[in-house]
Amino acid sequence: GAGVSQTPSNKVTEKGKYVELRCDPISGHTALYWYRQSLGQGPEFLIYFQGTGAADDSGLPNDRFFAVRPEGSVSTLKIQRTERGDSAVYLCASSQQGRNTGELFFGEGSRLTVL
Amino acid sequence: AQTVTQSQPEMSVQEAETVTLSCTYDTSESDYYLFWYKQPPSRQMILVIRQEAYKQQNATENRFSVNFQKAAKSFSLKISDSQLGDAAMYFCAYFGGSQGNLIFGKGTKLSVKP
Numbered sequence: 536g537a538g539v540s541q542t543p544s545n546k547v548t549e550k551g552k553y554v555e556l557r558c559d560p561i562s563g564h565t566a567l568y569w570y571r572q573s574l575g576q577g578p579e580f581l582i583y584f585q586g587t588g589a590a591d592d593s594g595l596p597n598d599r600f601f602a603v604r605p606e607g608s609v610s611t612l613k614i615q616r617t618e619r620g621d622s623a624v625y626l627c628a629s630s631q632q633g634r635n636t637g638e639l640f641f642g643e644g645s646r647l648t649v650l
Numbered sequence: 651a652q653t654v655t656q657s658q659p660e661m662s663v664q665e666a667e668t669v670t671l672s673c674t675y676d677t678s679e680s681d682y683y684l685f686w687y688k689q690p691p692s693r694q695m696i697l698v699i700r701q702e703a704y705k706q707q708n709a710t711e712n713r714f715s716v717n718f719q720k721a722a723k724s725f726s727l728k729i730s731d732s733q734l735g736d737a738a739m740y741f742c743a744y745f746g747g748s749q750g751n752l753i754f755g756k757g758t759k760l761s762v763k764p
Contacts (some may be wrong), residue, residue, distance in 0.1 A: 568751065577654075577741050577754030578695070591750060624693055637683045637745025637752055641695035 537561075539642035541627050547648045548617055555614040556645045560629030566641060567610050569602055572605040578626055584610060617649045652677045654744050656755035663732045664763050670717075672729045673742030682746040684718065686727045689739040689757070698740070701725065713732050730758075737762045 542560040561569050566585055580594040584604045585589035592602070595625055600616075604610040614621055624646045628639035653676045663669035675684070685699040701709045701718050708716050713733075717726045731737055742755040 570752075576755070577743075577756050578752070580751040580753070583751055594751075596683070599734075626693075626695065637685065637743070638697060639695075639698060639752060640697075644693040646693075 539627055539629055539640055541625075541642035541645050543642060543645055544643065545646045545648075545649065549603075549650050550617060552617050552649075554614045554617055554647060555617070556614075556625050556631075556647070558627030559643060560608065560610070560627070561631075561640055564609070564631050564640070565629040567604060568630070569610070569630040570628065570642070571610050572624045572626055574623070577594035578614045581612070614647075617647075619649045622647055622649045652679070652744050652746055652753050654742050654753050654755040656742055656758050658758045659673045659756070660759045660761070662763060663729070665732055665734060666714050666728045667732055668728060668762065669732055670730075671740050671742075671760070673725045673727070673755060675723050675725065675742070677723070677744065677746060679746045682744060684716075684725045685743040685745065685752070686705070686714070687741045687754075688736075689741060689742060691738075695741070699727065717748075732762050734762050734764060736760060 542557045568583050569581040572578045582602050583591040587607045599615045601613045624644040626644045628641045630639050655674045655677045684701045687695045688698050689695050699711045699714050713730045715728045739757045741757045743752045
């Protein structure tokens with residue numbers, strides 16, 4: 536596609552449920568990032584993929600959060616046993632040149648609301 | 651650890667006027683990149699302007715320009731001839747080689763009055 540695509544746009548779930556958020560990066564972009572943006576805050580880094588492997592997952596807050604990118608393109612962010620504090624906008628970004636320049640192309644995010 | 655600080659939660663400007671958004675950062679690295687991103691209500695972060703730390707010349711992109719003061723670790727954004735479409739959240743961001751991911755400030759909400 537022309538840009539980074541994220542689905543769903545909005546997701547409402549109940550506390551304790553499992554959630555998957557999908558990111559389809561720009562075609563040909565090898566680097567993929569997940570960020571979390573809480574209300575009134577700037578985006579916070581979660582995880583970075585170079586190809587299929589997670590090159591840096593230091594931003595994942597705990598073991599309830601996991602992300603995969605099995606074929607080096609689409610990525611899925613998985614959240615187990617959701618908590619109300621997980622409510623946020625989850626942004627995905629991709630980059631053609633990897634980490635070297637920091638110029639990322641972002642999707643419109645998935646807004647997660649945990650009731 | 652690197653940090654980015656935006657001290658202005660909200661700013662307002664009259665249409666066609668000029669406004670400056672402030673950003674300071676802290677780092678011990680000598681080679682890095684600085685960015686300003688715009689986030690409209692659609693939530694998509696859009697790159698406004700980028701500055702390489704090794705370049706002394708301030709970056710410009712049409713109506714957008716920066717004042718990069720490396721010694722002071724300051725990186726302000728100037729928007730000239732403000733337009734209604736400039737209304738959005740603006741985030742300052744840092745990218746350094748050792749960390750390898752964008753570090754964002756808390757943002758400044760810019761309103762443009764007609």
